[in-house]
Amino acid sequence: MSEKFDVIVVGAGPAGTSCAYTCANNGLKVLQIERGEYPGSKNVMGGVLYRQQMEEIIPEFWKEAPLERPVVEQRFWMMDKESVVTFGYKGLEWGVEPYNNFTVLRAPFDQWFAKKGIEQGVLLITETVVLECIVENGKVIGVRTDRPDGEVFADVVVLADGVNSLLGKQLGYHNEFRPDEVALTVMEVINLPKEKINDRFNLEDNQGCTIELFGDSTKGNLGTAFIYTNKESINIGVGTTLSSMIKAKLKPYDLLDYLKTHSMIKPFLEGGESAEYLAHLIPEGGYHSVPKVAGNGVLLVGDAAQLVNAIHREGSNMAMASGKMAAETIVEAKSRNDFGESSLNLYREKLYDSFIIKDLEKYKDAAHTFETHPQYFKEYVPMMNRAASKFFTVDGTPKREKQKQIMRSITGERGTLKVLQDMYRAWKAVK
Amino acid sequence: MHIVVCVKQVPDTKIIKINPKTNTLDRRSAPAILNPYDAHAVQEAVKIKKMLGKGTISVLSMGPPQATAVIKKSIEIGADEGYLISDRAFAGADTLATSYALSKALERIAKEEPVDLVICGLHAIDGDTGQVGPGIARRMDIPPVTNVIEVIELNEKENTILLKRKLANGYQLIQADYPCLMTVGKEINEIEYSPMPNMIKAARYEPIIWSVNDLENVNRPQLGLKGSPTIVGKMFTPPKPEGGKRLEGNSDEQVSQLMELLKDKKELFFAAR
Amino acid sequence: MIEEYRGVWVFIEQNEGEIEGVSLELLGAGRKLADKLEVALTGVLLGENVKALCPEIIAHGADEVYVVDHPVLKDYRTESYMKGIMLLAEKYKPEIFLYGATPNGKDLASAVATDLNTGLTADTTMLDVDLEKRLLEASRPAFGGNIMATILCKKHRPQMATVRPKVMKALERDVNRTGNIIEEEIDLKEEDMRTKVLKNVKDITKKASLADAHVVVAGGKGMGDFQGFQLIHELADAIGASVGGTRDVVEAGWLPHELQIGQTGETITPKVYFAIGISGAIQHIVGMKNSEFIIAINKDPNAPIFDVATYGIVGDALEIVPKLIEQFKELRKEKGGEVSYV
Numbered sequence A: 001m002s003e004k005f006d007v008i009v010v011g012a013g014p015a016g017t018s019c020a021y022t023c024a025n026n027g028l029k030v031l032q033i034e035r036g037e038y039p040g041s042k043n044v045m046g047g048v049l050y051r052q053q054m055e056e057i058i059p060e061f062w063k064e065a066p067l068e069r070p071v072v073e074q075r076f077w078m079m080d081k082e083s084v085v086t087f088g089y090k091g092l093e094w095g096v097e098p099y100n101n102f103t104v105l106r107a108p109f110d111q112w113f114a115k116k117g118i119e120q121g122v123l124l125i126t127e128t129v130v131l132e133c134i135v136e137n138g139k140v141i142g143v144r145t146d147r148p149d150g151e152v153f154a155d156v157v158v159l160a161d162g163v164n165s166l167l168g169k170q171l172g173y174h175n176e177f178r179p180d181e182v183a184l185t186v187m188e189v190i191n192l193p194k195e196k197i198n199d200r201f202n203l204e205d206n207q208g209c210t211i212e213l214f215g216d217s218t219k220g221n222l223g224t225a226f227i228y229t230n231k232e233s234i235n236i237g238v239g240t241t242l243s244s245m246i247k248a249k250l251k252p253y254d255l256l257d258y259l260k261t262h263s264m265i266k267p268f269l270e271g272g273e274s275a276e277y278l279a280h281l282i283p284e285g286g287y288h289s290v291p292k293v294a295g296n297g298v299l300l301v302g303d304a305a306q307l308v309n310a311i312h313r314e315g316s317n318m319a320m321a322s323g324k325m326a327a328e329t330i331v332e333a334k335s336r337n338d339f340g341e342s343s344l345n346l347y348r349e350k351l352y353d354s355f356i357i358k359d360l361e362k363y364k365d366a367a368h369t370f371e372t373h374p375q376y377f378k379e380y381v382p383m384m385n386r387a388a389s390k391f392f393t394v395d396g397t398p399k400r401e402k403q404k405q406i407m408r409s410i411t412g413e414r415g416t417l418k419v420l421q422d423m424y425r426a427w428k429a430v431k
Numbered sequence B: 001m002h003i004v005v006c007v008k009q010v011p012d013t014k015i016i017k018i019n020p021k022t023n024t025l026d027r028r029s030a031p032a033i034l035n036p037y038d039a040h041a042v043q044e045a046v047k048i049k050k051m052l053g054k055g056t057i058s059v060l061s062m063g064p065p066q067a068t069a070v071i072k073k074s075i076e077i078g079a080d081e082g083y084l085i086s087d088r089a090f091a092g093a094d095t096l097a098t099s100y101a102l103s104k105a106l107e108r109i110a111k112e113e114p115v116d117l118v119i120c121g122l123h124a125i126d127g128d129t130g131q132v133g134p135g136i137a138r139r140m141d142i143p144p145v146t147n148v149i150e151v152i153e154l155n156e157k158e159n160t161i162l163l164k165r166k167l168a169n170g171y172q173l174i175q176a177d178y179p180c181l182m183t184v185g186k187e188i189n190e191i192e193y194s195p196m197p198n199m200i201k202a203a204r205y206e207p208i209i210w211s212v213n214d215l216e217n218v219n220r221p222q223l224g225l226k227g228s229p230t231i232v233g234k235m236f237t238p239p240k241p242e243g244g245k246r247l248e249g250n251s252d253e254q255v256s257q258l259m260e261l262l263k264d265k266k267e268l269f270f271a272a273r
Numbered sequence C: 001m002i003e004e005y006r007g008v009w010v011f012i013e014q015n016e017g018e019i020e021g022v023s024l025e026l027l028g029a030g031r032k033l034a035d036k037l038e039v040a041l042t043g044v045l046l047g048e049n050v051k052a053l054c055p056e057i058i059a060h061g062a063d064e065v066y067v068v069d070h071p072v073l074k075d076y077r078t079e080s081y082m083k084g085i086m087l088l089a090e091k092y093k094p095e096i097f098l099y100g101a102t103p104n105g106k107d108l109a110s111a112v113a114t115d116l117n118t119g120l121t122a123d124t125t126m127l128d129v130d131l132e133k134r135l136l137e138a139s140r141p142a143f144g145g146n147i148m149a150t151i152l153c154k155k156h157r158p159q160m161a162t163v164r165p166k167v168m169k170a171l172e173r174d175v176n177r178t179g180n181i182i183e184e185e186i187d188l189k190e191e192d193m194r195t196k197v198l199k200n201v202k203d204i205t206k207k208a209s210l211a212d213a214h215v216v217v218a219g220g221k222g223m224g225d226f227q228g229f230q231l232i233h234e235l236a237d238a239i240g241a242s243v244g245g246t247r248d249v250v251e252a253g254w255l256p257h258e259l260q261i262g263q264t265g266e267t268i269t270p271k272v273y274f275a276i277g278i279s280g281a282i283q284h285i286v287g288m289k290n291s292e293f294i295i296a297i298n299k300d301p302n303a304p305i306f307d308v309a310t311y312g313i314v315g316d317a318l319e320i321v322p323k324l325i326e327q328f329k330e331l332r333k334e335k336g337g338e339v340s341y342v
């Protein structure tokens, strides 16, 4: 029988590594297993890393972590075919310590983060696939890998194996996704010279910008698209729920091509060369689809626990926070030397008291609402564009008169009552 | 039986893509790897150890501190110990200076346990000279056997090892007294998928790192750049031949023109291979 | 004193009384160097009962031959052969010493360079001398990049290099050439040898057959995938040619390593060489550029392979190759379908 560890963490993404790091940091014997050639080799992310949760694990990480740019501007675009209504915020306070968010590329970042874990004493093993959890009378006691003599054992196994968590499914904690529970996102990294990026996005060398795109960016389907600026490349991606893709008979990469050639987007990308192309699922189910997260000798963290905020495209932060909570739970369980479900359920409590579940719950009906009421994307966004156009076009009509016309045209198109209902529903969904 | 395998860290030339037009090479994404031939060398040591049911396998590398990565990789494959000699004094070595430094490290390793067998890769995919192995053998005054494609048997009573050595058009059956040194190519074995215990050991392993001061009676002028008789003179792009005629027209026309041109070569075709 | 060292030497590799082709090529190359430097060209021959080969060596350009004939030298062995070479080199001090880059040549040169404490350049593909400095300029493809590096050995003698087979040209055999044959005594005892050659086995591996093939069909990454690459095999079968490929297709696992052509593979000089879907990086070129008749098929009109091709076809291999296969099948029918041996 091969040696026994305190904790085995499956996966070296943000969730796995923050858990492994925190465990090791508390003196636990940790084995972390990653199937990729190196951490980050398989991982996809639009690229906004939220400072808060990362800093709770490694204070002032920005001093050494391989980050791209601190985000100083967040823009929101309501896109129509040949127009866009934009709003957003740019604040230079975000450009100085302690910063707000950063854009990152996952491959270098995950490697760096994993290295910090190793420095804490984590044993990281790559190029190794965990095939299944070893369960002995109801308790998870270790994992079986694809290597010879591949069984390893531990008091607790933490599943940080990502959104598609086969291991979680094997344990029956969550089942195959419903198409409306996951968004399929495709993204491309496009290399551009630093100067071009700075000019086109009106940035300094050490300033980044994110643009969230709604409306025609997804051809009016439920979903969002994004453009994030790295040092010398930009990430552009688009995602919609599987269900609406199926409904609209859309292929994800068609959607991305559509976006890249969109008259409002094209100028940003001019002359860039495509560096890599990635496709990935994001659980969009949010609150409703959070599975059982603690069992007898096992915990689920990050995407594996479906902890993603579809509306704000957050995930890595929840992944890190949940990983840390899992670690803290394990440390306490260790002191009690009880790794049973009831003992580990502490993690569930932590999770449900935290911003994570609170946020997910806040938005729990959003996705569903927008899914079942396409008008938000299909009709209001174009309306806004027409309205803005009317409003800003100088044609001698007095502004007050214009506003009347706009309101009339909107209510005219959908009828006053409907509009009011829609407003209320939307407000309820995201309040 | 103490086997020492010399392993080198090299840039992954599979990834280094050369743009034939600009003549430049794209190193951006080229990670450093264990020289593929050396991986087979370590694997062969593991096979021999299994064959005998006992023995120690040490790996030795000269390079920058990051080269510890290839030592850990060797541990994954099944090595027991790993030594890295790393020092400014070694930098810029050609094959002569490299074999000198490595032989000095081998002397030191032999102090821990006498060395019975040294295995090197046939060549390193970056420099690819294949000169370091035989060089080490000469300096240790042990017989080198290059291009070994099979280790047939090892006789511990007679201290002899029976080897197949590849030739241009065939092979030699060689019996060598050990201690001796052999260099191995890729044919000699298949790299096995490392078992989990090795992976854990490697993840934990701290290679032994020596500087020049840890080596004994070293003649410094023989090290690194100073100790390297060869230097790179000029670099140049080879004169471009003007190139031949292009066959014009659509594919059918091109093909028939070509067949016409090949007429007088008929006698070469349909021959036995 | 490096001035004491004079003369250009070539190691004459013989197997069972047969001189390796590369040794004759080196006599051709060495002749040029020796004439420039105005010194003698010397062949160095070791073996058992090999004296009979000396006239051949002179006929191919040597002014003199040092021959060490001894039973212990019957088969090549590093220890015995290097003893012979050391004996001669230390006694007669050549300034330049060339070896074929064969398994034995590389093995011997590496060992000798170590004991002579001098520089050795591996796998040279170009040779020249800087006259006033009397420096050997040994050039080889540099690591990566489509560039050559010239390696110099300024302060040590002899200047040694191993040279790729089939890149230099041998001289016409001229039986009227004359030269001296100097025999050297050497004292070797079999019982002192720490390696014994139990037997030599010739086996004509795929590799050997590729080396000797008159016609080679080589494919590159341009064939798209493993499936597409099968067209290369089909064409080769239709012609009765051997198959080769670039390193990238070997790395992709479409072809075994022994069929790789180029710097880290085989160097070949067939009469006809098809380069299909091959870009023509220098590491590949050095392995095939001396083929007699080179046909390149590539869809990129600027691919460097066209620079070394006798005839180039700009087009899609996946479209052209099947047509070629048809044509050759036709041709074969004309020839009565039978396979004629050459």
Ligand SMILES: Cc1cc2nc3c(=O)[nH]c(=O)nc-3n(C[C@H](O)[C@H](O)[C@H](O)COP(=O)(O)OP(=O)(O)OC[C@H]3O[C@@H](n4cnc5c(N)ncnc54)[C@H](O)[C@@H]3O)c2cc1C
Residues within 6 Å of the ligand: A010, A011, A012, A013, A014, A015, A016, A033, A034, A035, A036, A039, A040, A042, A043, A044, A045, A046, A047, A048, A049, A050, A128, A129, A130, A131, A160, A161, A162, A163, A185, A186, A187, A237, A280, A281, A282, A301, A302, A303, A304, A307, A308, A313, A314, A315, A316, A317, A319
């Ligand atoms: C297109 C896109 C854009 C996004 N944008 C953002 C963003 O801007 N900001 C943000 O915060 N979040 C974003 N997210 C979400 C974020 O990427 C995830 O929430 C986060 O990566 C979750 O981390 P994780 O560690 O839980 O899972 P992952 O990062 O997916 O890590 C799982 C790891 O486990 C490994 N693994 C899986 N199975 C096994 C196995 N059987 N054995 C061994 N190893 C295994 C995988 O190789 C992987 O390395 C985005 C997601 C997508 C798809």
Ligand SMILES: Cc1cc2nc3c(=O)[nH]c(=O)nc-3n(C[C@H](O)[C@H](O)[C@H](O)COP(=O)(O)OP(=O)(O)OC[C@H]3O[C@@H](n4cnc5c(N)ncnc54)[C@H](O)[C@@H]3O)c2cc1C
Residues within 6 Å of the ligand: B013, B016, B017, B018, B125, B126, C143, C144, C145, C219, C220, C221, C222, C223, C224, C245, C246, C247, C248, C249, C260, C261, C262, C263, C264, C265, C276, C277, C278, C279, C280, C281, C282, C283, C284, C287, C297, C298, C299, C300, C303, C315, C316, C317, C318
């Ligand atoms: C140290 C070192 C040693 C090396 N040693 C060797 C060696 O020994 N041998 C070797 O070969 N390489 C060697 N290489 C690799 C070499 O540098 C090149 O990378 C390699 O030769 C390229 O192989 P390729 O031409 O098959 O692929 P590519 O360079 O990708 O070329 C593919 C070509 O196919 C063409 N093409 C694509 N589609 C089609 C089509 N449908 N029809 C027709 N043409 C098409 C393209 O235009 C392109 O020119 C070495 C590299 C290094 C760094």
Ligand SMILES: Nc1ncnc2c1ncn2[C@@H]1O[C@H](COP(=O)(O)O)[C@@H](O)[C@H]1O
Residues within 6 Å of the ligand: B006, B007, B008, B009, B035, B037, B038, B060, B061, B062, B063, B095, B098, B102, B119, B120, B121, B122, B123, B124, B125, B127, B128, B129, B130, B131, B132, B133
């Ligand atoms: N720096 C080094 N450290 C350890 N081993 C080396 C080093 N350089 C060369 N070798 C060994 O010598 C073999 C041949 O290398 P080379 O002569 O450079 O082609 C390699 O396969 C290694 O086994």
